[in-house]
Amino acid sequence: MYHSVGDASDDPYRITVTPDRLDAQLGWLRRRGLRGVSVAALLAARARGEDRGLVGLTFDDGYADFVEHALPVLRRRGCGATLFVLPGRLGGDNAWDPLGPRKRLLTSEGIRQAAAEGIEIGSHGLTHADLTTAGATALTSETAGSRLLLTELTGTAPAGFCYPYGAVDRRAADAVREAGYAYACAIDPGPLTGPYALPRVHVGQRDTAVRMLLKTRLHRLRRRPSQGV
Known part of the structure; x- marks a missing residue:
């Protein structure tokens, strides 16, 4: 799980993460016989029993720096990815982040x-709203409404859908499924883990080779396997 580059x-x-750090992290994967792909490609490969050596890469929020900095690195490393936009x-x-610099979003x-x-391209909702606290109308707009706009765009x-803040409950997951999405990404959804609440591992600037290795091993211990995907 990445955000800005x-x-x-x-x-x-x-x-x-800086472009150089992203390049180093993807290089670490490639040296271990792993290749980054989109979540849709990963799930399709898993359904065929051909997902060995594949890692799903996601970039949340749709920052403008994705095109400038992330795309060239992904291309150079032969990787795909899923970009969740607003x-x-x-x-x-x-605007949802009160601290730190303003980061431009993609047009x-x-x-x-x-x-x-x-x-x-996947949806991160319309406006980065917490779906677990959204009213009925807002919940529909953030899920079905954002899907319609992205289809037109x-x-x-x-x-795919990605829950803002990683916040998901049964009501939010049901809304995403009813809106027509095939899967949804969370962070650490616990008992809700499954096709509409896929767990992910955050990757940041401090994640060197040693930390990457620890995260891949700890992920298997902390999160039970997803069922039905």
Whole structure:
């Protein structure tokens, strides 16, 4: 689970990795016979029993620096990824983060560029709202509404959804499923783990080779395998 790729000098939420660090982390994967792919590609390969050696890579929030900094690294390392964007904040910024610098979000053109280069585009909701506290109307807009907007923007209905803040409960997961998504990503969903609450591991600027190794091993111990995917 990645977010922003750029200057990490002012990063109170630890959501940013530099392009060089991303390159080193993906290089670490490749040297171990692993290749980063989109979540949709990973799930499809798993269904065929062909997911050995594949790692799902996700980038949350749809920061503009994805096109400038992340895409070239992914291309160089032969990796794919899923980019979760906010169609209700196109060209805006990370207004939901009270601390740290304002980070620009992708415009519709930037999202189309990423899609044209083979990046899977998924929804992160409309506005980065916590679905576990959203009212009925807002819940529908954030899930079904964002899917409709992304379908119009890219010409393809998104298969994946990502819960803002990683916050998910049964009501939110049901709304995502009813909106027509095939899967959804969380962070550490516990008993809800499954196709609509896939667990992920946060990767940040401080994650060197040793920390990456520890995270891959601890992930298997801390999170039970997803069922039905």
